[in-house]
Amino acid sequence: MADERDPKISQRYRNLSGEEPSRELDQAILAAAHRSVDRSHAPLVVPAGRHRWYYSLGAAAVLVLAIAVTIHVERQQPDAELAEAPPPAPQQDKPVSAPTAPAAQPSRDMAARKERRQVYTPEPPPAPAAPAPTQSAQPSAGAMADSAAARRDAEASAREEQAKRNVEALKKERAAASRAAPAPMASPYAAVTPERELERIADLRRQGRDEEADKALAEFRRRYPDYVISDEMKAKVERKAAK
Amino acid sequence: MAAYRGGDAGAFEVLYARHRTRLFRFVLRSVKARALAEELYQEVWMRVIEARASYAPKARFTTWLYTIAHNRLVDHWRKRGLTLVALEADDVASASPDPADHAQARESLARFAAALEALPALQREAFLLHEEGELSVAEIASATGANEETAKSRLRYAMAKLKAAVDDG
Numbered sequence: 001m002a003d004e005r006d007p008k009i010s011q012r013y014r015n016l017s018g019e020e021p022s023r024e025l026d027q028a029i030l031a032a033a034h035r036s037v038d039r040s041h042a043p044l045v046v047p048a049g050r051h052r053w054y055y056s057l058g059a060a061a062v063l064v065l066a067i068a069v070t071i072h073v074e075r076q077q078p079d080a081e082l083a084e085a086p087p088p089a090p091q092q093d094k095p096v097s098a099p100t101a102p103a104a105q106p107s108r109d110m111a112a113r114k115e116r117r118q119v120y121t122p123e124p125p126p127a128p129a130a131p132a133p134t135q136s137a138q139p140s141a142g143a144m145a146d147s148a149a150a151r152r153d154a155e156a157s158a159r160e161e162q163a164k165r166n167v168e169a170l171k172k173e174r175a176a177a178s179r180a181a182p183a184p185m186a187s188p189y190a191a192v193t194p195e196r197e198l199e200r201i202a203d204l205r206r207q208g209r210d211e212e213a214d215k216a217l218a219e220f221r222r223r224y225p226d227y228v229i230s231d232e233m234k235a236k237v238e239r240k241a242a243k
Numbered sequence: 244m245a246a247y248r249g250g251d252a253g254a255f256e257v258l259y260a261r262h263r264t265r266l267f268r269f270v271l272r273s274v275k276a277r278a279l280a281e282e283l284y285q286e287v288w289m290r291v292i293e294a295r296a297s298y299a300p301k302a303r304f305t306t307w308l309y310t311i312a313h314n315r316l317v318d319h320w321r322k323r324g325l326t327l328v329a330l331e332a333d334d335v336a337s338a339s340p341d342p343a344d345h346a347q348a349r350e351s352l353a354r355f356a357a358a359l360e361a362l363p364a365l366q367r368e369a370f371l372l373h374e375e376g377e378l379s380v381a382e383i384a385s386a387t388g389a390n391e392e393t394a395k396s397r398l399r400y401a402m403a404k405l406k407a408a409v410d411d412g
Contacts, residue, residue: 005373009405012355013374021267025281026259029288033247033255036292 162228169226170194194220194227202236210239244304248295259288262308265375269309272359272371273316283319287312302385309376310386313368320364358408366401373398 170193197220204213217237220227229237246254266287271280290311301307359367365387372378372386384394 006402006406008409009402010374012352012405012409013359015352016356016359018264019268019271019277020264021281021284025285026263029285029292030256030259032289033259033292034252036295037247037250037252037255 159230162230166194166227169224172226173224194224198229198233198237202233205237205239213237214239244295244298244307245300248298255292258304262305266308266312269371269375270312270316273364273368274319275360279319283312283315287315290315303382305376306378306382306386309372309378313372313386313388316368355405355408358405362401362404366397366404369394369397370401370405 197216201213201216201220204210204216244254244258247258267280267284270284270287271277274280274283287308291308294311298307359370362370368387369383372383373380376382376386378386380395380398381391383389383398384391387394389397
């Protein structure tokens, strides 16, 4: 609307006294403007009004997530690698498997990982078929302790082997029994395990019923020809004079 | 204003410095009493501050600012039991300016001031919006809630009367 503007009128108007707001008024208005900006940050700290539900919902969601993760971690089984990895004791490993390579030490990280594996594995099975440790005993300060530990390890391996053989024998026996006597006329030994039978023989032996014990032992050996009786059990089931 | 809405208090200071004098004169020459003008002027700025968060730039800030000022003046006049009546056909002399102004009739500036003061309120407002706010006719119409033809007519009448006062000087 520039065509409405008259320069003479504008000039005369400008020549009127130039009133201005007072300085106090200016300061009051500017202070109010600053206060408004400062107040606007408050809701970030203290949510108010209709936005409160949003923060409550967020907090509840975080809580539920945390509980779910905790339950999941507790139920989580160790993975296959960790469960099946043979965790031999580190002090047994070193002298047996790498006696002449002290430079090839596993890193600290690996050692820490092994520690964790041992923690996660509830019942570490013995090392399978560990070589006999006696031939490479080290002339170090812990050699005696190491060889004793290695011997214990070998014994544990042997027991494991024996247990495996016993299980195999039992499986064969049960398979043969099932083939020979289909269902109704099952052998009285069908429900009896070799271990229980040996316990029964040991009981007979303790009660002094040696004749019955001898017969039962002979019958046991006939039924389980592949079963290897441990030394401890042999002492219980065999006649003392036979020793 | 957008910067101030975003939390920049310094932006408000720039805006305030740009508009303080013109807006104050607009209010002062609308109500004529300085104390009342200061009160209304402060209320206008307070409304600007309160509207900071909801400000949406639909028009120039100046138009928006003077719209607030106009509304505040209308509220003021309504409280006083006064209404703005369009007196486009009235003669300037019928407004009967203060006799003291007649005593200074030889001074053109005083005559101009008297002519401005004598303008009907809506014409004076249209002139002040045009002169102080530098609003166009369309913006004056928007700020005062009138249609463009009415705003243009008010402004034209005001300019004619003021031009007569200037020419007389």
